[in-house]
Amino acid sequence: MNELWVIVPAYNEEHGITATLTALAGQQDRDFTLLVVDNNSTDATAKVVREFADTRPDLRIELIGEPCKGTGAAADTGMRHAIAAGAIRLARTDADCLPAPDWTARVRAGFDSGLRLISGQLIPRTDEGVRLRDRTVIRVALEVASFFGKFRPGNRDPRYLGPYVMTPGCNMAITAELYEAAGGFPRTAIEDLHEDRALVNAVRMLTTDYGLRRDVRVYGSNRRVRAWGVRKTLAWYADHRYKPELVDIR
Secondary structure (H helix, E strand, C coil), rough: CCCCCEEEEECCCCCHHHHHHHHHHHHCCCCCCCEEECCCCCCCCCHHHHHHHHCCCCEEEEEECCCCCCCCHHHHHHHHHHHCCCCCCECCCCCCCCCCCHHHHHHHHHHHHHCCCEEEEEEEEECCCCCCCHHHHHHHHHHHHHHHHHHHHCCCCCCCCCCCCCCCCEEEEEHHHHHHHCCCCCCCCCCCCCCCHHHHHHHHHHCCCCCEEEEEEEEECEEEHHHHHHHHHHHHHHHCCCCCCCCCCC
């Protein structure tokens, strides 16, 4: 039984998920079970995952489905499936992301240091045809959002035991017991709620054993920047002030 499980929710990612799987297969610390949650994809996502698993019998890869569309729903299903299977520690990334080669090793080190919720460093990918200037703007905006997030009314409450820490859903880890105690990811769609923010705020009511680890690195997709531009992308992530007709950019 593996104590660490990596959860990857995926929706219509047939063209990109192989890169994510390859990055996870290349981890320096491969003592984990990889669980992909197919979120009712209409393309060949599940087929791609199964074929990848067939080529890597040295890896523990599972594939399950979640018919209720939503990153929160899919991630929660994956987390709870892993816990039921005996997982003690849970990490999550997304199917358009590339974890650094030492990602799981650094996650493990974060847990060993006493953290029960780990927030990782999100870095824009460089392989998607997005200009350096735009990637730089996004990276700076992430830092600004992380800082000012501490002062947002929605992140302030006298019941919180510690400060707000921005915790991207595509680069985070949490103990199984804390995940269940906090109620898990809200089972919502990405356009309805930032499920990662909701989870970290629930955790803040229970413990101060959480924090940012900049050595836990994931390279995230810029495809919304490529489709919408920087300004609209930032407005989308800032409480969905920009409301596009198509959210699921592929």
